[in-house]
Structures are given as C-alpha cells and as structure tokens.
Amino acid sequence: MTDQNEVRLVKRAKQGDMHAFEELILQHEKIVYNVALRMMNHSEDAKDISQEVFLKAYRNIGNFDERSQFSTWIYRITANTCIDEMRKRKGRQSFSLEEELESEEGSMQRQVADAGETPEESMLREEQKSEILQALESLSPEHKVAVILRDIKGLSYEEIAEILELTLGTVKSRISRGRNQLKQEILKLREQDAHFIRHKRGKEGRQ
Known part of the structure; x- marks a missing residue:
C-alpha cells in the first residue's frame, strides 16, 4: 500500500468510513498477529490480542497523529496490549517445556524441510528455532x-x-x-x- 493511499484511507476512516478502516486493518493484520504470536507464544492468545488491538484502533482512530505512519501506531498498540496482558498473567502461569511452541506456520513440532535441506539440517534448524522461542519466555x-x-x-x-x-x-x-x-x-x-x-x-x- 502506498503512503498516499494510506493517508487517504486514514482520513476516510477518521470520518467514520468503516470500509476504509477495514482496508487499513487488512493491510496490517498479519503484522499484528505475528508480533502477538511471538509475544504470547500461543495462536489463540495471538488471535484474541489481535482482535483487542483492532478494537482499540477503531475506538482511537480519531486520535491518530497523521505525522506518524499507521503501521507505527498499530505496532505501538500491539506492543502495549501484549505487555499489559503479560503483566496481568505474571505469576499465574508457567511455561511448560513439554508445550508445543507456536509459530506462524503452526506448532514447532511440525518440521518442514526447506528445499535442499537434509533431514538432519531441517531438524537442527527447527531445534534452534524452538530453543530461541523457548528462551524468549x-x-x-x-x-x-x-x-x-x-x-x-x-x-x-x-x-x-x-x-x-x-x-x-x-x-x-x-x-x-x-x-x-x-x-x-x-x-x-x-x-x-x-x-x-x-x-x-x-x-x-x-x-
């Protein structure tokens, strides 16, 4: 989406144009979901966070400062929503080493080799990715x-x-x-x- 098109959509969304707002969300929903998924490490939580982010964006679109990019604003809402939720949960849940680690492609238990990878290389790559996601917790x-x-x-x-x-x-x-x-x-x-x-x-x- 071009910057000019984004500016037009933002202006229309601020005037109450739901279709313009929906188009903005469609352009950024993957970014929101992926950040939420990395932060929360669970696909259902990421979906819930994404819905909350879009609701907050809809309620506050009138306050959006158009000197910033819409993507920056959405990132900020996503980050703050995830941080708030993690603080609420602190001490109420523990990370299980047996739990399947989520990624954009599905759980980390699924090992899909890239073209040209040997099974051993694929397994090592997935183990390293799983290790990083686990350590992030x-x-x-x-x-x-x-x-x-x-x-x-x-x-x-x-x-x-x-x-x-x-x-x-x-x-x-x-x-x-x-x-x-x-x-x-x-x-x-x-x-x-x-x-x-x-x-x-x-x-x-x-x-």
Missing part, C-alpha cells in the same frame, strides 16, 4: 518486545524507539540486555537437555 515483557521487533521483525532502532515511545539509548540498552539474557537462557536449556540425556542413558544402562 525468560525475558521481561519490555525486553521481549524490543528483541522481537529488532531481531525477528527486523525493524530499525529508530523505528522501535518511535513505536515504544522510548529514547534511542533505552531501546539499544533493552535489546542488548535482552540478547545477553537470551544467550544465558539458551546455554541453560542446553545444559538441562544434556543432563537429561546423561540421566536417561545412565538409567537405561542400569536396567
């Missing part, structure tokens, strides 16, 4: 959203600063700390896996 909502926007969605530091309404320095600091915590968590997960394998082999050897 250890981050605070604030660090998690910053890492997702930068390393998974590929946004610039400047774009993230605008979306989260933070200084550039704060964004860089959160991403750096989030990445360091991710590395530590991945190492911890690998140690746990190695311990489990050693324990299992020792148990089988005693049988």
Whole structure:
C-alpha cells in the first residue's frame, strides 16, 4: 500500500468510513498477529490480542497523529496490549517445556524441510528455532518486545524507539540486555537437555 493511499484511507476512516478502516486493518493484520504470536507464544492468545488491538484502533482512530505512519501506531498498540496482558498473567502461569511452541506456520513440532535441506539440517534448524522461542519466555515483557521487533521483525532502532515511545539509548540498552539474557537462557536449556540425556542413558544402562 502506498503512503498516499494510506493517508487517504486514514482520513476516510477518521470520518467514520468503516470500509476504509477495514482496508487499513487488512493491510496490517498479519503484522499484528505475528508480533502477538511471538509475544504470547500461543495462536489463540495471538488471535484474541489481535482482535483487542483492532478494537482499540477503531475506538482511537480519531486520535491518530497523521505525522506518524499507521503501521507505527498499530505496532505501538500491539506492543502495549501484549505487555499489559503479560503483566496481568505474571505469576499465574508457567511455561511448560513439554508445550508445543507456536509459530506462524503452526506448532514447532511440525518440521518442514526447506528445499535442499537434509533431514538432519531441517531438524537442527527447527531445534534452534524452538530453543530461541523457548528462551524468549525468560525475558521481561519490555525486553521481549524490543528483541522481537529488532531481531525477528527486523525493524530499525529508530523505528522501535518511535513505536515504544522510548529514547534511542533505552531501546539499544533493552535489546542488548535482552540478547545477553537470551544467550544465558539458551546455554541453560542446553545444559538441562544434556543432563537429561546423561540421566536417561545412565538409567537405561542400569536396567
């Protein structure tokens, strides 16, 4: 969608044109869902968050500052909605190592090889992806959203600063700390896996 077309749609949506608003949402629904999915790690939660984001956008479209891009505004609503929901849930749920990890293509248990990949390469790629998603669960909502926007969605530091309404320095600091915590968590997960394998082999050897 061109910037000019987006500007026209926003102006019409502000005037109460539901079709214009729906077209804006259609252009951004995948972005909203994917960010929510990475943040919440569950497809049904991501769908619920997406609906809440679109409802908030509809209610507040009149307050949208047209000097910003609509995508930036939608990203901000999505990030804040996810952070709020994660804070509400804090302490009320735990992450299960046995739970299937969700991705845009489905659960992480499904291993679909890219063209030219050997089965071993495909399995390694999926294990690494699963490892990262699992490690993301250890981050605070604030660090998690910053890492997702930068390393998974590929946004610039400047774009993230605008979306989260933070200084550039704060964004860089959160991403750096989030990445360091991710590395530590991945190492911890690998140690746990190695311990489990050693324990299992020792148990089988005693049988």
